Amino acid sequence: MSIVLKSEPGDSSVAIxxxxxxxxxxxxxxxxVLNETDGANKSFLIDMSGVEDIDxxxxxxxxxxxxxAGGDSSNIxxxxxxxxxxxxxxxxxFHTMFTIS
Amino acid sequence: xxxxxxEDSDLSRNVLVSILKKYGYDVIEAINxxxxxxxxxxxxxxxxxxxxxxxxxxxxxxxxxIKQEMGDKFVPVIILTAVNDTDALVKAIExxxxxxxxxxxxxxxxxxxxxxxxxxxxxxxxxxxxxSILEEHQMRMDAELQIAEHIYNCVLNQGEKGLSLxxxxxxxxxxxxxxxxxSAHNPSGGIHIMxxxxxxxxxxxxxxxxxxxxxxxxxxxxxxxISEIAYELNERLRHILPVNMFCAAVxxxxxxxxxxxxxxxxxxxxxxxLDSNGDIKxxxxxxxxxxxxxxxxxxxxxVEIISLDGDERIFMCSDGLTDVRNKDEEKFGILRYLxxxxxxxxxxxxxxxxKDAVYEFSADGVRPDDISLVEVSVNKSLDSWHADERVGDxxxxxxxxxxxxLHFEADALKTTNPIPLLLNFMMGIQSIEGHRERxxxxxxxxxxxxxxxxxxxxxxSLKESPTGFVEYYKERDERLSSLTEGGIDIIVSHVRxxxxxxxMLQVIDTGSGFDYEKFETSLHKNKGLSxxxxxxxxxxxxxxxxxxxxxxxxxxxxxxx
Numbered sequence: 001m002s003i004v005l006k007s008e009p010g011d012s013s014v015a016i017x018x019x020x021x022x023x024x025x026x027x028x029x030x031x032x033v034l035n036e037t038d039g040a041n042k043s044f045l046i047d048m049s050g051v052e053d054i055d056x057x058x059x060x061x062x063x064x065x066x067x068x069a070g071g072d073s074s075n076i077x078x079x080x081x082x083x084x085x086x087x088x089x090x091x092x093x094f095h096t097m098f099t100i101s
Numbered sequence: 102x103x104x105x106x107x108e109d110s111d112l113s114r115n116v117l118v119s120i121l122k123k124y125g126y127d128v129i130e131a132i133n134x135x136x137x138x139x140x141x142x143x144x145x146x147x148x149x150x151x152x153x154x155x156x157x158x159x160x161x162x163x164x165x166x167i168k169q170e171m172g173d174k175f176v177p178v179i180i181l182t183a184v185n186d187t188d189a190l191v192k193a194i195e196x197x198x199x200x201x202x203x204x205x206x207x208x209x210x211x212x213x214x215x216x217x218x219x220x221x222x223x224x225x226x227x228x229x230x231x232x233s234i235l236e237e238h239q240m241r242m243d244a245e246l247q248i249a250e251h252i253y254n255c256v257l258n259q260g261e262k263g264l265s266l267x268x269x270x271x272x273x274x275x276x277x278x279x280x281x282x283x284s285a286h287n288p289s290g291g292i293h294i295m296x297x298x299x300x301x302x303x304x305x306x307x308x309x310x311x312x313x314x315x316x317x318x319x320x321x322x323x324x325x326x327i328s329e330i331a332y333e334l335n336e337r338l339r340h341i342l343p344v345n346m347f348c349a350a351v352x353x354x355x356x357x358x359x360x361x362x363x364x365x366x367x368x369x370x371x372x373x374x375l376d377s378n379g380d381i382k383x384x385x386x387x388x389x390x391x392x393x394x395x396x397x398x399x400x401x402x403x404v405e406i407i408s409l410d411g412d413e414r415i416f417m418c419s420d421g422l423t424d425v426r427n428k429d430e431e432k433f434g435i436l437r438y439l440x441x442x443x444x445x446x447x448x449x450x451x452x453x454x455x456k457d458a459v460y461e462f463s464a465d466g467v468r469p470d471d472i473s474l475v476e477v478s479v480n481k482s483l484d485s486w487h488a489d490e491r492v493g494d495x496x497x498x499x500x501x502x503x504x505x506x507l508h509f510e511a512d513a514l515k516t517t518n519p520i521p522l523l524l525n526f527m528m529g530i531q532s533i534e535g536h537r538e539r540x541x542x543x544x545x546x547x548x549x550x551x552x553x554x555x556x557x558x559x560x561x562s563l564k565e566s567p568t569g570f571v572e573y574y575k576e577r578d579e580r581l582s583s584l585t586e587g588g589i590d591i592i593v594s595h596v597r598x599x600x601x602x603x604x605m606l607q608v609i610d611t612g613s614g615f616d617y618e619k620f621e622t623s624l625h626k627n628k629g630l631s632x633x634x635x636x637x638x639x640x641x642x643x644x645x646x647x648x649x650x651x652x653x654x655x656x657x658x659x660x661x662x
Binding site for chain 1: 226298300301344345346347349367368370386387388389390391394396420424469470
């Protein structure tokens with residue numbers, strides 16, 4: 001399991017790719033990634049193709065990212081989710097806060 | 102460093118002592134085992150060198166006694182033996198010795214061995230001191246957890262205990278449950294039930310449960326609707342919880358008198374309603390964000406309304422139930438959950454069946470989160486549907502005469518339900534204990550009647566079919582949001598009339614009125630017509646009459662306080 005952050009200083013878009021089980025075990029790694037990016041005025045692209053499972057603390061981490069990226073004015077795309085993960089995100093109504101594809 | 106040397110031979114001892122002193126160690130000398138034990142107790146040296154064959158007490162016994170004496174401490178005991186005496190060596194280790202030195206002595210080997218053992222001893226001391234710090238922390242933590250658990254349970258259980266129609270199965274991962282099940286009667290005879298699931302589990306998840314349950318119980322008791330309770334819970338939790346924590350929740354109101362089930366589902370697995378045949382009649386998926394996430398203006402207050410026949414079962418669960426995994430890391434999942442429900446739907450207590458199935462499935466697997474499952478039996482004939490009539494608790498306020506008059510314009514009607522507030526205001530003037538639920542019912546039915554049929558001109562015959570029921574409420578929402586004029590007056594007077602005190606309740610709307618004479622006639626003939634509300638009011642009051650072309654409803658209620 002890991003989180004890889006791809007962005008150069010000055011880039012307007014940040015790509016994050018997550019693999020493995022996206023749960024509490026990823027908390028400190030995710031927070032580290034959050035600290036490395038300044039968030040504001042950026043768009044985020046989260047590649048979830050390698051995510052096998054997701055729990056509520058992962059949903060919490062996504063909310064932290066959203067807050068950092070400007071809350072309602074944030075631009076975060078969550079992509080390549082497996083169907084069962086899309087279901088979980090929809091159950092939490094996350095499709096109204098993030099762009100999910 | 103202080104070293105105890107036990108050796109009966111003066112020659113041997115003197116050689117050893119002089120080597121030790123050369124390396125700068127302090128030395129204590131004993132000439133037999135017994136003296137060694139006594140000196141150990143007196144001086145508490147850092148290392149012991151022990152000969153085996155000695156008068157009075159041999160080295161085996163002395164080693165054993167010294168080891169007993171040191172308890173949790175670690176003081177290395179090094180046995181002094183001849184090169185070829187392995188039997189004695191093994192025996193000494195069995196008696197508790199840690200290492201050995203062979204005679205004749207080599208001064209460098211002695212020094213090296215002592216340094217090595219001193220290092221082990223230091224390591225042991227470090228671990229030991231950490232262990233005792235941890236033990237102390239653990240004890241303090243346990244004590245604090247016990248207190249917290251007590252408070253947690255008291256706060257969560259302040260509602261009505263053991264409503265017989267609710268069966269539940271709860272399995273927390275740790276001492277504290279991040280899932281909460283709350284239930285209480287509201288003043289109009291309905292029941293509110295909430296199943297909430299806080300992010301994570303354990304103490305941090307449980308902390309949010311305390312304010313949430315306070316809001317739930319207080320607002321339910323005051324007669325607020327579940328949409329208003331959900332809104333308030335969201336506000337409260339949004340302010341106190343960190344951004345990454347929230348509470349997924351399903352909140353329902355069951356009102357058997359009105360044959361309705363209202364559901365607000367934010368982030369929980371589907372709520373299921375089974376009909377009397379055990380078939381799934383309705384399934385309410387989450388359509389809202391969990392509590393504690395959306396900003397006030399984005400909060401979705403809409404509830405799903407389902408009509409009830411009076412013989413149904415309702416199921417709610419937390420995702421901890423569908424997330425349990427077997428040894429192959431496979432999830433139990435919603436499909437298996439539905440399968441168990443379908444195949445055992447005739448069973449009396451389905452909760453037990455589902456629990457067994459989950460346990461069997463995850464026998465060698467993991468249950469990563471708190472598990473909660475709630476089954477509610479809707480049965481019109483059950484006593485527990487009717488709110489306990491609270492008997493006056495001895496506070497006898499003298500009855501007095503007063504009148505409250507309230508006026509609401511269209512814009513106020515869109516956002517406010519004045520009845521709970523009015524009731525609380527009345528309670529402030531006059532103790533109406535024992536009548537509270539009834540007066541609440543009368544007032545809210547008359548208010549709803551004035552709003553729905555008076556101002557919004559809705560036709561209640563729509564409600565007769567299950568689909569019409571839902572359509573009715575959809576239509577109601579639409580008409581209410583486009584309402585621009587009109588208003589409702591509520592006038593409540595407490596007056597002495599003849600022998601006793603009466604509550605005179607008047608609700609007046611500015612709508613177009615209705616054919617109240619025909620309505621009143623049918624009311625007398627038939628109590629089972631579609632408008633269940635008004636016949637109920639009729640049965641609770643001394644009198645109920647309409648005037649002003651149906652725009653004014655006047656009820657007289659006897660309350661001998």
